[in-house]
Amino acid sequence: MSVRLIGANPGLTLSVAGERVAFVSVWRVDWSARGKGNALVMWHDGTTRVVAEDRELGAWLADGFTRHFPEVRGLAWPRPAFTRAPVDLELDLDKGLRATADDVTVEIPGPPRERRAVRVPEFDLGGVPHLLTNVFMPCDTGNLTIGGTAVPADSATAFLADAEVWSN
Numbered sequence: 001m002s003v004r005l006i007g008a009n010p011g012l013t014l015s016v017a018g019e020r021v022a023f024v025s026v027w028r029v030d031w032s033a034r035g036k037g038n039a040l041v042m043w044h045d046g047t048t049r050v051v052a053e054d055r056e057l058g059a060w061l062a063d064g065f066t067r068h069f070p071e072v073r074g075l076a077w078p079r080p081a082f083t084r085a086p087v088d089l090e091l092d093l094d095k096g097l098r099a100t101a102d103d104v105t106v107e108i109p110g111p112p113r114e115r116r117a118v119r120v121p122e123f124d125l126g127g128v129p130h131l132l133t134n135v136f137m138p139c140d141t142g143n144l145t146i147g148g149t150a151v152p153a154d155s156a157t158a159f160l161a162d163a164e165v166w167s168n
Contacts, residue, residue, distance in 0.1 A: 005032040005166040012142040014153035025066045026099045038087035040101040041066040048080040051101035105145040108158040112137035134164035
């Protein structure tokens, strides 16, 4: 089994009347088969978008990982638009997350409700099973701002995930 990625991957799902309206996956890649760096992968209003300094890394995270997450299962996943920009990520496992990238801001305030070690032995990434391990920390809320406007939602599901390792 070889390690493909080591890092962190907090996420936020926003819903209105039980329907998903946005999902954002914030990546801190400390090491991977495709390099390292930060990226933001977002599904909103039927479109997908990647913001990162490294196009190849961002596309790999979007298409190789995020599009297979349960948070976006069943949603159309068009080819992501790419914006080259730095992703400023502040992740504090007590205080939460704040990430800014181009015109997007993601906030997941802490503290987490709990911290638990997770091991998913066969996480399906497009028909290829992977071992996923991380420390998963659900949080009470979060918000997403695009172009200075908050994405409206009546509920949010948010989590911090750190010490994340993907292997196959």
